[in-house]
Amino acid sequence: MNFKQRCVFFISLSGFFLTTSLAFAQQGKVNPYDTITIRDRYGLRLGVDLFKPARTFLEDDFTGFEIVADYRLTKKHWLAVELGYDDRTKNEDNSNSTIEGSYVKAGFDYNMHNNWLGMENMIYVGLRVGVSSFSNTLNSFNIQSNNPFFGEVSVEPGTKFDNLSAAWGEALFGLRFEALPNVYVNMNIQFKGLLNNTDPPNFKNFHIPGFNEVNDFGDFGFGFSYSVSYFIPFYERTREKAKK
Amino acid sequence: MRLYRYLIFVGLFLCLLGACERDDLCSAGIPKTPNLVLRFLDANITNDFKIVPGLRVVYPEVNDSLPANGGTFANDSIGIPLPTGLGEFTTTIVMVKDAANANLRNSDTVDIRYLAQEVFISKACGFKNEFILQQITLRNDNDNWIRNLLITNDTIQNEFQAAVRIFH
Numbered sequence: 001m002n003f004k005q006r007c008v009f010f011i012s013l014s015g016f017f018l019t020t021s022l023a024f025a026q027q028g029k030v031n032p033y034d035t036i037t038i039r040d041r042y043g044l045r046l047g048v049d050l051f052k053p054a055r056t057f058l059e060d061d062f063t064g065f066e067i068v069a070d071y072r073l074t075k076k077h078w079l080a081v082e083l084g085y086d087d088r089t090k091n092e093d094n095s096n097s098t099i100e101g102s103y104v105k106a107g108f109d110y111n112m113h114n115n116w117l118g119m120e121n122m123i124y125v126g127l128r129v130g131v132s133s134f135s136n137t138l139n140s141f142n143i144q145s146n147n148p149f150f151g152e153v154s155v156e157p158g159t160k161f162d163n164l165s166a167a168w169g170e171a172l173f174g175l176r177f178e179a180l181p182n183v184y185v186n187m188n189i190q191f192k193g194l195l196n197n198t199d200p201p202n203f204k205n206f207h208i209p210g211f212n213e214v215n216d217f218g219d220f221g222f223g224f225s226y227s228v229s230y231f232i233p234f235y236e237r238t239r240e241k242a243k244k
Numbered sequence: 245m246r247l248y249r250y251l252i253f254v255g256l257f258l259c260l261l262g263a264c265e266r267d268d269l270c271s272a273g274i275p276k277t278p279n280l281v282l283r284f285l286d287a288n289i290t291n292d293f294k295i296v297p298g299l300r301v302v303y304p305e306v307n308d309s310l311p312a313n314g315g316t317f318a319n320d321s322i323g324i325p326l327p328t329g330l331g332e333f334t335t336t337i338v339m340v341k342d343a344a345n346a347n348l349r350n351s352d353t354v355d356i357r358y359l360a361q362e363v364f365i366s367k368a369c370g371f372k373n374e375f376i377l378q379q380i381t382l383r384n385d386n387d388n389w390i391r392n393l394l395i396t397n398d399t400i401q402n403e404f405q406a407a408v409r410i411f412h
Contacts, residue, residue, distance in 0.1 A: 093270065094370020141371045143362065144276035146403070147325035149310065155330050155362070202364045216367045 038117065038239040042072045045184060047229020052084070061089035064209075068186070068227045070109065075239060078109040080126060082225075086134075086209035095141040097203070101134020103210030105170070120231075122176040126188070130168050132209045136161045136200050161200035166208045168194045170223070182231045190223035270369035275402060277373040279323030280356070283406035287391040293320035294412065300343035302351075304336055323403055328373045329360050341389045341412075352390045353383040375400040380408055 049066035056063045066084035073079055082105040089098045107128035115121055140156040174188025192211055197219075199205055206214055211221050286294040301324050302309040310324065327335055334357045342348035359376040377398040382390055392411040400407050 092367055092370070094368070141362070143328040143371050143373050144270070144365065144369055145325055145328055145372070146276050147279050147323070149308075149325040150306070150327050153328045157330065157362075202362065204364065204367065206367060 039236045040072075040075060040239055041120065041231075041233045042235050042237055043231055043233040045070045045229045045231045047184070047186070047227045049082075049084070049225050049227040051224060051226040052086075061091065063087040066225070066227070068225070068229060070229075073108070076111045078111070078122075078124075079106075080109050080128070081106045082128075082210075084210055086207070088207045088209075089139070090206040092206065094144065096139040097206060098137045098139060099134055099205060099207045099209065100137075101132055101164075101209040103130055103132035103134075103208075105130040105210060107170075109174075120178055122174075124174055124176065124188075126172045126174065128170045128172065128190070130170060130192075130210045132166045132211065134164050134166075134205075134209050136164055136203065136205055138200075138203055161203070164198050164200060164205065166194065166197040166205070166211060168192050168196075168208075168211050168221070172223075174225075178231075179228075182233075184229050184231060185227075186229060187226045188224070190225070192221040192223060194219035194221065270366070274365060274369055275372070276365065276369065277325075277328050278375075278400055278403045280326050280375070280377075280400060280408065281321060281323045281403055281406045282408050282410055283321045283396075284410050284412060285320075287411035295319040296339075296341055296412065298340075298342040298344050298348075300340040302338040302340060304338055304353075321406060326356065326358065326360075326373075326375060330362060332357070332359050332378075334358075339390070350387060350389045352385065352388050354390075354393065355379075355381045355383065377407060 045068075047068045049068060052062075052064040052066050056065075064084065064086040066082055068080070068082050070078045070080040083102070084104075085102045087098070087100040089096065105128040107126055109122070109124045109126040111122045111124050113121055113123040137160040138157055140154055140158075143153045143155065145152075170190045170192040172188045172190040174186060176184050176186040179185045194208075194211065194214070197205060197208065197214070204214070208214055208221075210223075212223050213221055215221070284294055284296050286292040299322065300309055300312070301322065305327075324337065327333060334355060336353060336355050338351050338353050340349060340351045342350065356377070357379040359378060360373045361376070362371045363374050364370075365372055377395050377400065380393050380395055382388060382393055390410055390412050394409045394411070395407065396409050397405050397407045
């Protein structure tokens with residue numbers, strides 16, 4: 001019997017006890033179901049994002065990584081933190097700039113999934129607050145004219161703007177499942193809203209580390225993460241039984 | 245399994261996201277580097293605009309001239325492009341009066357010294373130049389049709405206002 005079959009067996013068995021016990025309960029006997037205690041594992045999950053290294057490998061103009069961690073607070077709540085680094089060159093139609101910096105995101109996840117006994121998968125929603133510190137280097141740009149008589153002139157100033165920062169909030173939706181014992185695969189999509197952004201003088205940030213692409217038309221953004229993490233159990237806690 | 249069904253949905257959603265192409269193209273209506281607006285006035289009567297017949301503007305540095313009526317806003321004013329870039333520039337223009345008539349043709353050479361600064365427009369459009377006119381001088385050729393030049397607006401950010409008045 002594998003783990004899943006054991007679970008099914010266990011649950012059907014408890015179901016059997018439940019139905020039979022109802023018959024006996026009225027006769028003042030102990031309900032055997034009450035004797036089953038559910039113990040949840042609590043601890044820290046540490047991992048790395050695989051999406052960013054994949055992009056680093058596949059795209060010439062991107063380098064990045066992200067470390068993820070979460071810590072179980074209650075039966076359904078997890079404290080979550082992500083630390084990352086982006087180095088991205090944005091080659092737009094009329095400008096080329098490189099944004100480089102690191103970020104931290106912190107918040108919590110709420111598990112909406114009711115696990116089978118003994119399983120610890122998650123279908124979750126989460127909230128994060130992110131802050132980023134970065135630099136933006138304007139490598140080159142084109143000068144556009146009302147009269148194209150002289151053609152388009154391209155200049156390469158290479159101006160570096162340091163000490164830029166941004167803050168944003170995000171809501172995320174994701175899945176996390178135990179692929180191997182204590183090894184979790186996690187993926188989520190993030191919807192972000194920019195709260196604060198210091199643009200360089202006379203230029204703009206087209207990318208913010210952790211926030212990703214900045215649009216011309218709005219302060220919202222998207223993100224995606226695919227990470228693998230390892231669960232380090234710290235302690236177990238008996239789940240409180242539902243009151244009859 | 246239920247989880248895998250969710251994974252497929254998430255995967256499909258991501259494919260849709262990836263299919264969204266940005267469409268922020270630079271529109272032609274957005275003001276870019278402004279032309280230098282020259283206004284022609286009568287040298288004898290103050291504040292009276294005066295048309296230059298058969299005007300042609302030649303840039304000897306690039307060996308090219310503006311197309312006929314290229315950049316003209318009205319008969320008594322013309323918007324001419326300046327070479328763009330960063331820093332200080334000096335460019336020479338030759339203004340030919342009665343260009344089509346070999347007997348009356350008269351060419352005057354003008355040197356324009358200016359500063360070019362970059363100004364960010366948008367992600368799609370990139371940058372434009374704004375100019376600060378420093379000096380505009382007429383070369384004396386003993387038969388100048390231009391009598392005098394005057395900078396009236398040395399900071400050129402748009403084309404709403406004439407930058408140089410030319411008296412003839």
